[in-house]
Amino acid sequence: MKNRLKVLRAERNWSQAELAGRLDVSRQAVNAIETGKHDPSLPLAFRIARLFDMRIEEIFDDEV
C-alpha cells in the first residue's frame, strides 16, 4: 500500500525515531511502513492520522 508518511515526516523535519516514538512503535516499523513493506494495523493507522491531523485515506492509498 502506498502512503505519504515519509513526505509528512520530512515536512515536520522529524527523524524516523522521532515519529516512531510519537506513535509508540519501533523505528523499524516506521521504516517498513514508509517503504511499503508493512501495512499498519487499523489502530496504528488511526494514530498516524490523528498525529498528522488528517484522514486515513489522505495518508494511505490502496488503489495501486
Next chain:
Amino acid sequence: MMKSDLDDMAAEAAESAYLWKRAALGIIGAIALVFIGSMVFGYLSVVIENGGPSLTDLGMISAMVLAAAVVAYGLWRLWPRTSPAEHLATGPGEVRTRQRNRAQMLFIGVAAIMGAMIGLATGFFDQGDGSLFAGNWEELRLPPLLAIGLAAMLLGAFLALPLYGFRMIDDYKREHNFVAFTGGCLSVLSAFPVWAVLHAGGFVPPPHAFGIFAIAYVSMLLSFLYARWRL
C-alpha cells in the same frame, strides 16, 4: 535518501554500539561474578567438610573475593552511563524510542543471563553420565533443589519472557514472531510423524525428544530470520 534518514542511521549505529557495550559488559560481568561466586562457595564447602580453614585456605578465599571485587569495580568504571544520542535528541519521540530500545536490550540481557546461569549451573553440578544429546535420560542426575530451581528458570526463560516480550513489541515485530512461532509449530507437527515413519522404514533412529525440541528451536529461528529479512 533524505538527510534525516542518514542522521537516523548514524544515530542508530551509535546507539546500538552503546547498547551492545552495555549488554556485553553486563553478560560478561554477570558470568564472571557467578563463576567466582560458585568457586568461593565450592571452596568453602570443601574447607568446612575438612574441618576448619588453614592459612592457605584463607589466602585462597581472600584472593577469590578480591578477584570478585576487582571485576565489580571494573564493571562500575567501564559501564557506559550516558547514551551518545542523549544530547542529540530533538523531541519527545526520540526520547521514547531510546527508552524502547533500552527496554529491549535489557530484555535480551536478562534472557542471556538466565541462559548463562542455567548452563553454568547444569555444567557445574551435573552428577550423572547422561547426555541430552545422546538421549540416555536414566543417567542424567542433578541435586533435587537445583533441579527445581532450574525448572523454574526454564519456565521463566521459555514461557514468561516470550509472553512478556509479546506485550513489549509492536505489530510489525509481532508479525515476525508469529511467522517464527508458526514455523516452529509446523516443523514439529510435520517432523515427528515423518521421523516416525522413516524410522519404521529403517532409515533413521527412533524419534528423540531432544531432536524434536531442536527441530522446533532451529526452525523457529530460521523462520524468524526469513520474516525479519524478507517481510
